[in-house]
Amino acid sequence: MPIVRKKISVIGAGFTGATTAFMLAQKELGDVVLVDIPQAENPTKGKALDMLEASPVQGFDSNIIGTSNYEETANSDLVIITAGIARKPGMSRDDLVNTNAKVMRAVTEQIVKHSPDTTIMVLTNPVDAMTYEVYRTSGFPKHRVIGQSGVLDTARFRTFVAQELNVSVEDVTGFVLGGHGDDMVPLIRYSYAGGIPLQNLIPQDRLDAIVARTRKGGAEIVNLLGNGSAYYAPAASLVQMAEAFLKDKKRILPAIAYLEGEYGYNDLYLGVPTIIGGSGIEKVIELELTNDEKEALDRSVDSVRKVMQVLQG
């Protein structure tokens, strides 16, 4: 059988979309189609061409094109949605809900029309509610619509822990449950450095400070950038999830998954530990939680449901 390259479409060619496209190509995960609105067609083509012209130097053979025409995305193996608006200092992610829900509906209709068998990963905020919106609009089975939050939130947590201990980030594992907001639930009990529980290595007050900084990790970058939100770490997080799917790696990664009874919640997209492989979300891993942890998760779920009510009401 001839080897066929994977085709990955990235919708939204802004900061996160363009960075994701470049990282996907650098890792040769497939050929990339970068899509934005017709008014941004030339800059989108320009970004794609600029990335392609880096390929001889960087040594990758992925093709990258820019377009506003969804016909170019036909039969994508994976579609990543980063389209919409980002927050500015003083805004919460939830302030984006109405504008971005309209964008989700518009782009999802086009994606489904041209790639009815694809899998969709969603980055656009507020991401738990936006992933639900894409699921509802697409009519796809739940395992083929996945949201990104936990890889990024965990990456921030791992960065801060590694700085605190002055050890390699590679040796630190973390665990963040819940919605992608200030109520997210970093689970210290399931977090380690070199296999050693963090509670044995870091005093509780320092751990509390790391958890607090992780919860506000997005806002910390928003306030520093001044005119947008984070994009390098979010793109890297999407690419890790994309790789797990495209290579059927069956990685255990936190992801926003559709829940039907898991953790006691129904009809909800929420950040939970999952197995991501060639079918998309292949399993939601359920953990025993302490009463305090479950209460924290309930609070996070309340916040996600409030945003969803804005859309449904």
Ligand SMILES: NC(=O)C1=CN([C@@H]2O[C@H](COP(=O)(O)OP(=O)(O)OC[C@H]3O[C@@H](n4cnc5c(N)ncnc54)[C@H](O)[C@@H]3O)[C@@H](O)[C@H]2O)C=CC1
């Ligand atoms: N879930 C997460 O962990 C993260 C989520 N985000 C979210 O990702 C989204 C994108 O962020 P950035 O790339 O920084 O924003 P950006 O403003 O740089 O790029 C967004 C792009 O979407 C395009 N767009 C708008 N409507 C469109 C449509 N109907 N079809 C195609 N393209 C359309 C815009 O023209 C723009 O180029 C934001 O909502 C942001 O909050 C960002 C970082 C992390």
Ligand SMILES: O=C([O-])CC(=O)C(=O)O
């Ligand atoms: O904070 C934002 O608006 C973007 C985002 O979700 C993050 O960086 O975690």
